Amino acid sequence: MAKGLTKAFKKALWVYHCNSGSCNGxxxxxxxxxxxxxxxxxxGIKLVGSxxxxxVLLVTGPVTRQMADKVKRxxxxxxxxxxxxxxxxxxxxxxxxxxxxxxxxPINQVLPVDVHVVGCPPRPEAIIFAVAKAWTKxxxxxxx
Amino acid sequence: MxxxxxxxxxxxxxxxxIHPALKEPVFFEFEIDGERIVDVDVxxxxxxxxxxxxxxxxxPIQILYIAExxxxxxxxxxxxxxxxxxxxxxDIMIPERAEYLRVIQGELERICSHLLWAGVAAHEIGFxxxxxxxxxxxxxxxxxxxxxxxxxxxxxxxMIGGVRRDITKDMLxxxxxxxxxxxxxxGKLGKIFLEDKTIKLRSQGAGxxxxxxxxxxxxxxPTTRASGVKKDVRVDxxxxxxxxxDIDCITPADLTGTVNGDVYDRIIQRLLEVKQSIxxxxxxxxxxxxxxxxxxxxxxxxxxxxxxxNGEGVGRHEAPRGEVIHYVKLDGNDAPFTWKVRAPTYxxxxxWIPMLKGExxxxxxxxxASTDPCISCTNRVGIVKDGNxxxxxxxxxxxxxxxxxxxxxx
Ligand code: SF4
Numbered sequence: 172m173a174k175g176l177t178k179a180f181k182k183a184l185w186v187y188h189c190n191s192g193s194c195n196g197x198x199x200x201x202x203x204x205x206x207x208x209x210x211x212x213x214x215g216i217k218l219v220g221s222x223x224x225x226x227v228l229l230v231t232g233p234v235t236r237q238m239a240d241k242v243k244r245x246x247x248x249x250x251x252x253x254x255x256x257x258x259x260x261x262x263x264x265x266x267x268x269x270x271x272x273x274x275x276x277p278i279n280q281v282l283p284v285d286v287h288v289v290g291c292p293p294r295p296e297a298i299i300f301a302v303a304k305a306w307t308k309x310x311x312x313x314x315x
Numbered sequence: 316m317x318x319x320x321x322x323x324x325x326x327x328x329x330x331x332x333i334h335p336a337l338k339e340p341v342f343f344e345f346e347i348d349g350e351r352i353v354d355v356d357v358x359x360x361x362x363x364x365x366x367x368x369x370x371x372x373x374x375p376i377q378i379l380y381i382a383e384x385x386x387x388x389x390x391x392x393x394x395x396x397x398x399x400x401x402x403x404x405x406d407i408m409i410p411e412r413a414e415y416l417r418v419i420q421g422e423l424e425r426i427c428s429h430l431l432w433a434g435v436a437a438h439e440i441g442f443x444x445x446x447x448x449x450x451x452x453x454x455x456x457x458x459x460x461x462x463x464x465x466x467x468x469x470x471x472x473x474m475i476g477g478v479r480r481d482i483t484k485d486m487l488x489x490x491x492x493x494x495x496x497x498x499x500x501x502g503k504l505g506k507i508f509l510e511d512k513t514i515k516l517r518s519q520g521a522g523x524x525x526x527x528x529x530x531x532x533x534x535x536x537p538t539t540r541a542s543g544v545k546k547d548v549r550v551d552x553x554x555x556x557x558x559x560x561d562i563d564c565i566t567p568a569d570l571t572g573t574v575n576g577d578v579y580d581r582i583i584q585r586l587l588e589v590k591q592s593i594x595x596x597x598x599x600x601x602x603x604x605x606x607x608x609x610x611x612x613x614x615x616x617x618x619x620x621x622x623x624x625n626g627e628g629v630g631r632h633e634a635p636r637g638e639v640i641h642y643v644k645l646d647g648n649d650a651p652f653t654w655k656v657r658a659p660t661y662x663x664x665x666x667w668i669p670m671l672k673g674e675x676x677x678x679x680x681x682x683x684a685s686t687d688p689c690i691s692c693t694n695r696v697g698i699v700k701d702g703n704x705x706x707x708x709x710x711x712x713x714x715x716x717x718x719x720x721x722x723x724x725x
Contacts, residue, residue, distance in 0.1 A: 192362045196387025196468045199431065203457075206450035237361045267381045270372070271365035292387060292468050 183215030187225035193232030204295035234276030392634035399630025413477035428635035477609030518578035522682035536637020543574035
């Protein structure tokens with residue numbers, strides 16, 4: 172678990188997942204993290220259906236032109252304090268699509284990203300680790 | 316959207332592009348009268364990443380890895396179809412052992428994809444227990460994939476002229492063990508999907524695609540086979556080693572004796588295909604001859620050889636969702652002159668319209684999911700005309716095509 176995390180979590184972490192034009196590779200790994208082998212629900216981490224309920228935003232994909240304003244709107248709808256995790260190489264750097272004319276991303280051009288997860292796609296373990304890191308950040312934000 | 320002249324008002328409901336029921340960005344506009352769907356419009360283009368455009372700056376081997384990232388679920392089908400096209404253009408003969416290895420990878424991907432779909436379909440009707448069970452089984456299939464290729468999702472196993480990793484003798488017991496586990500789970504899964512009342516209630520008679528419509532709209536893959544059209548590239552063209560294997564085109568009639576073309580039939584179809592794939596892998600492991608796994612192991616030499624090629628080629632492969640076609644034209648440069656991908660979901664989107672019309676709002680997710688759509692496969696078009704480069708969004712293209720279908724159907 173990430174450094175600085177208290178043993179007992181203050182609250183369950185709710186996550187909203189937003190696909191900004193990814194290839195699905197990362198998205199299925201996120202779902203895989205929820206399924207029995209990795210089972211993040213045992214930590215209280217849960218995918219929710221509305222950004223208004225979420226503490227954490229997981230963004231995948233390189234942000235295509237059509238999705239840029241939609242991703243921003245999702246971010247704005249989330250209540251504070253919030254953290255953004257960018258999952259996958261293509262959201263971090265553009266990956267194989269880096270020079271494409273239809274990209275606005277990488278994601279940190281559109282949103283303030285707190286945790287970057289690399290890998291194409293990252294393994295579920297890496298995604299869970301990122302969420303744990305985000306947790307630390309949230310707890311410090313709340314402490315302020 | 317066409318205007319209704321009745322006095323009753325119908326409502327327009329937009330769904331997407333970001334919506335919890337959708338796994339990928341796509342936009343639907345439904346025209347609703349009470350609980351019934353009167354009309355549907357689909358808008359695409361949210362995942363357009365200019366993949367084909369990028370290919371014009373890269374050499375064929377680099378393109379293999381872009382092709383892999385067209386879609387994370389078909390991350391074997393796209394590169395292999397591209398490799399087939401290049402091999403066709405450059406007249407490369409691939410070694411026989413590689414043909415068998417390619418079948419094994421292809422079928423493994425089919426199992427993963429169909430299991431993933433079965434889980435998502437169960438989730439759409441609110442049966443999450445089954446989602447978790449199928450994904451548990453899928454994890455084992457992914458373990459096997461990782462064992463054979465080194466990664467879970469993006470496998471990087473394809474090479475032009477063959478594959479990159481061999482299966483050695485000491486790997487066989489592990490493969491057999493995982494296949495046995497899959498067979499055992501297959502029995503349980505079959506029982507859940509075929510006998511459970513909840514699934515039957517929601518899927519029987521829902522989202523019917525008739526054989527005529529399937530033929531007319533050129534549906535492909537399990538979607539069309541579930542409507543009774545016997546269309547399967549593996550059987551029709553017997554590429555790779557499929558010619559030597561015992562494979563037959565299956566339809567739901569093999570199990571139930573009738574074909575209705577509803578969601579239930581599509582479930583049966585995919586389950587039968589999982590069984591077929593397990594069987595095909597076993598046959599391959601048995602029959603695989605010894606030999607090389609790639610025609611030209613030296614990459615620099617291969618690239619030099621490809622640089623001399625002047626010609627075009629087509630690669631067809633039966634991906635989990637249906638026929639994927641890649642077209643390549645090489646003109647003696649580093650990068651190909653053009654590369655065109657036609658992914659199966661492109662054909663399977665139009666059938667949504669006859670399937671969804673007249674259904675209830677609550678049936679939208681399961682009916683839409685029943686064709687196993689893959690939106691990220693479908694969004695790529697960049698066109699060069701009269702020397703001016705401009706992009707034609709799939710939105711416009713698709714709208715035109717949807718309008719045409721409506722005119723035809725009126
Ligand atoms: S990082 Fe790789 S696997 Fe993930 S969405 Fe991007 S291309 Fe796909």
